[in-house]
Amino acid sequence: xxxxxxxxxxxxxxxxxxxxxxxxxxxxxxxxxxxxxxxxxxxxxxxxxxxxxxxxxxxxxxxxxxxxxxxxxxxxxxxxxxxxxxxxxxxxxxxxxxxxxxxxxxxxxxxxxxxxxxxxxxxxxxxxxxxxxxxxxxxxxxxxxxxxxxxxxxxxxxxxxxxxxxxxxxxxxxxxxxxxxxxxxxxxxxxxxxxxxxxxxxxxxxxxxxxxxxxxxxxxxxxxxxxxxxxxxxxxxxxxxxxxxxxxxxxxxxxxxxxxxxxxxxxxxxxxxxxxxxxxxxxxxxxxxxxxxxxxxxxxxxxxxxxxxxxxxxxxxxxxxxxxxxxxxxxxxxxxxxxxxxxxxxxxxxxxxxxxxxxxxxxxxxxxxxxxxxxxxxxxxxxx
Numbered sequence: 001x002x003x004x005x006x007x008x009x010x011x012x013x014x015x016x017x018x019x020x021x022x023x024x025x026x027x028x029x030x031x032x033x034x035x036x037x038x039x040x041x042x043x044x045x046x047x048x049x050x051x052x053x054x055x056x057x058x059x060x061x062x063x064x065x066x067x068x069x070x071x072x073x074x075x076x077x078x079x080x081x082x083x084x085x086x087x088x089x090x091x092x093x094x095x096x097x098x099x100x101x102x103x104x105x106x107x108x109x110x111x112x113x114x115x116x117x118x119x120x121x122x123x124x125x126x127x128x129x130x131x132x133x134x135x136x137x138x139x140x141x142x143x144x145x146x147x148x149x150x151x152x153x154x155x156x157x158x159x160x161x162x163x164x165x166x167x168x169x170x171x172x173x174x175x176x177x178x179x180x181x182x183x184x185x186x187x188x189x190x191x192x193x194x195x196x197x198x199x200x201x202x203x204x205x206x207x208x209x210x211x212x213x214x215x216x217x218x219x220x221x222x223x224x225x226x227x228x229x230x231x232x233x234x235x236x237x238x239x240x241x242x243x244x245x246x247x248x249x250x251x252x253x254x255x256x257x258x259x260x261x262x263x264x265x266x267x268x269x270x271x272x273x274x275x276x277x278x279x280x281x282x283x284x285x286x287x288x289x290x291x292x293x294x295x296x297x298x299x300x301x302x303x304x305x306x307x308x309x310x311x312x313x314x315x316x317x318x319x320x321x322x323x324x325x326x327x328x329x330x331x332x333x334x335x336x337x338x339x340x341x342x343x344x345x346x347x348x349x350x351x352x353x354x355x356x357x358x359x360x361x362x363x364x365x366x367x368x369x370x371x372x373x374x375x376x377x378x379x380x381x382x383x384x
Contacts, residue, residue, distance in 0.1 A: 002040055004023070004039060004040070004045045005045075006037075006045060006048060007020060007021075008051050009053065013054065022034060022037040052353060054357045055088075055357070057085070057087040058088070058089040058360065058361055058364040059309055059312070059337070059360075060309050060368050061093065061232055061309035061311050062078065062090045062093065062309075063092065063095065063330070064090065064092040065078070065096060065314065067096050067108070069096060072315050072319075075092075075109070076117060079121060081334040082118075083118050084334070085337055086338055088120060089120040089122070091149065093151065094124060094131065095153055099131045101131065103145035106145040107145055109123050110123070122147075123147050124149040124178060125137065125142045125149075125151075127150040127177060128152055128162065131152045131155050134162070136162065139173050143173040148370060149369075151232070153232060154180060154284075155182070156214055170227045175228070178230045179231055181211045181212075181214040181215050181218075182285065183210045183213050183214050190205060191286075192206060192324075193287060194206055194207040195266055195288075197269060198266070201275075201324075203324060208237075208238055209238070211236045211285055215243065222253075223251065226251075227252070229251075231254070231255035232311070233257070234255045234256065234261070234296065235286065235287070237292045241295075243299070243304055243305075255305055257305050257308065257309075258310060258333070260283060260287065260331055261283075262341070263293070265287055265293065266289060268281035268287055269282065269324070279320050279324055280331065282328075282329055282330075284330065297345065297350050305359075306367075308337070308363075311333065313330025314332050315330055
């Protein structure tokens, strides 16, 4: 199929240049960019005057739930949501059932994605077997099988000794380690941010330091190793300062933020009347305070935060309908991410559109070693 997008403001995220131009595509690949490109009779033409034309978005942090939790999401339904939101590449987390912790499971997910998904899907594989934090997984073999990164996402690697071995293995494999920073002994039974709202609602609070202490530990462990280390879904302003300092010291440390942590505070857990229990606002890590939002946005503005990810984490309505203590953590985000990031970061003047799109394309591509696949979104799949 050939496609011609005309008169849009084309954002070249690699060079930072932008200009009004036409973009011609064939079989999903850009073949020409220029003014007044010839119109083929067989081409579908999209008039994009007054619109932005950019590479397909890449999300390095999604939960597609397959295998084992298909009642929540599947590769097909998740990729359809991604395409509807402008994403052409999704990197799925390994907290499935069973966990994606072997070359065989990576191949199985890849085969299933090839047969059913509506965009590219890559695996971020588990760093420890079963995500249990007790035995290191086959990181080298899983890299050869196609893993684009490693994480025990959903759980933190609590043991410093195991964390050190994982960092060494990821460094040798040339892959980033993506940390879910949650010190378990500080968060046992915790369901929301530790603050005034948790006290008012009588819920167990989750302190900022539970995130910060893990990142501080890992940065210190990594000084002599040099693994590419990435902090997922940062929620605390203190974590931003730790990452900022590490980057200033020249360490290969990056981090991401999510739409919900840039726009919502812990007040959302109390519902519209302020005294309810709204499980749609139950997140991991939790929504925090306005001061944290300000710090996260400052981190985006000064380049401390390099990646925007959704942490798209679907659950069934029945599960989210449980009481607050029992309901699972997480929120969907693929279809709404771009608009919410525009609200949080562009409309507020934190960054411009070029930087926003870079943080959703070339930056996650670099993180996951996918630099060669930042292609324009061309799929009609969202209309199926």
